[in-house]
């Protein structure tokens with residue numbers, strides 16, 4: 001494989017490597033080291049389907065299954081990130097599957113509504129926008145660097161705070177989506193995560209951890225203050241020095257670390273252009289630990 005560094009802060013591109021084959025143990029180790037240190041990998045020129053994407057994803061842990069069955073293409077572990085149906089039809093912008101894609105244009109990290117959120121997401125571009133189209137890129141922001149650059153008083157303010165992450169609350173932001181069933185709601189009750197998280201596997205470094213796709217408030221303060229702080233955070237982490245934008249080419253496979261990066265899709269003309277991607281997700285194995293969680297208090 002050939003590895004090229006994409007930006008100072010994070011990201012590598014890999015060429016001359018076939019993710020559809022059985023991956024050798026030494027290559028898995030190289031990829032695990034890269035995702036740990038660079039947080040984002042783009043594999044160029046891949047040729048995958050749902051099965052081979054699932055097999056590749058399993059090299060990094062167990063596959064996460066999705067909360068709603070109707071969003072998948074065959075396998076519940078392979079998520080359809082697409083405005084194209086399973087049968088290949090271009091979906092209308094008010095189709096619930098497209099509304100869900102629109103929600104992806106808010107900064108988020110995948111499956112933050114779980115007690116143990118996903119570690120890695122692996123997204124394959126089957127159909128991408130033509131070069132002349134505006135939008136459609138996937139943008140990332142590095143929460144380790146964003147936290148480091150915060151003024152000290154902001155760090156102190158944020159440290160004890162939590163945000164509620166609720167799968168059901170996507171409906172609050174996108175009222176066009178149909179209600180969840182009782183069972184779906186019960187399987188994914190709201191969860192809180194600390195706004196500042198600690199990374200035991202990164203020498204106990206701290207980073208920001210928040211999202212805009214399930215709620216737009218921060219807890220531990222009044223509703224108005226919480227909204228104000230949330231929108232300040234959105235502005236702050238959107239600054240160029242923390243971000244990297246992936247310009248898609250067909251057959252790119254990108255992988256990122258949800259514990260470190262937020263991401264969002266840059267909105268595009270959903271009615272005019274087709275954009276079809278499939279995603280495998282590696283299940284998280286640990287909770288999001290804040291500086292005041294018992295495990296971390298004992299250690300720090």
Ligand SMILES: [Fe+2]
Nearest residue numbers: 104109110263
């Ligand atoms: Fe996402």
